[in-house]
Amino acid sequence: MPQVATKAQNEWFFHKLKADPEQYADYLRRARERRRAYHARVGDDVINARARAKAEERGHWPKVKRRTPEWKASQKKLKKIQKAKKAEANRRLIRNLKRHPCRDCRRLWPYYVMQFDHREGEVKCFEISNKGLKCAPARLLAEIAKCDLACGNCHAIRTHKRRLALVAREMWEQGVGV
Numbered sequence: 298m299p300q301v302a303t304k305a306q307n308e309w310f311f312h313k314l315k316a317d318p319e320q321y322a323d324y325l326r327r328a329r330e331r332r333r334a335y336h337a338r339v340g341d342d343v344i345n346a347r348a349r350a351k352a353e354e355r356g357h358w359p360k361v362k363r364r365t366p367e368w369k370a371s372q373k374k375l376k377k378i379q380k381a382k383k384a385e386a387n388r389r390l391i392r393n394l395k396r397h398p399c400r401d402c403r404r405l406w407p408y409y410v411m412q413f414d415h416r417e418g419e420v421k422c423f424e425i426s427n428k429g430l431k432c433a434p435a436r437l438l439a440e441i442a443k444c445d446l447a448c449g450n451c452h453a454i455r456t457h458k459r460r461l462a463l464v465a466r467e468m469w470e471q472g473v474g475v
């Protein structure tokens with residue numbers, strides 16, 4: 298019958314060991330060496346198989362065989378459904394948030410006319426209508442918070458004005474017309 302330390306004995310051993318950092322570091326180094334030597338002697342495959350057998354014995358390892366073609370196919374299908382559901386939820390969220398009047402003309406338009414326009418000075422991380430459908434709701438809301446809600450017309454006017462301002466600034470910087 299091999300002598301096995303009790304839990305209390307183990308705890309006491311590590312308590313004493315950790316009291317001296319140098320001694321503890323030395324212990325960890327030797328343990329690492331022992332583990333490496335064991336792996337080199339026995340081989341990773343055998344060690345993995347042993348660990349697996351042990352886990353199976355304890356009931357930790359799932360009995361169903363994973364990574365089979367059927368399992369992979371079902372996972373793929375599941376992911377697809379989950380993605381579609383997520384996109385649908387985000388789409389609904391975006392449409393609900395679009396039920397507000399346009400920031401510029403103050404008129405109420407249907408959701409398919411409304412657009413989120415990133416305010417000037419805000420860092421645009423992604424397009425709301427593109428990546429916004431795939432990302433987490435919190436990220437989507439954070440991105441929408443950087444935007445003004447404008448109808449298609451007003452958005453086009455905003456963009457045009459911005460472009461004009463940019464051209465004017467570039468001309469000014471180059472010293473044209475001074």
Ligand SMILES: [Zn+2]
Nearest residue numbers: 399402448451
């Ligand atoms: Zn408008």
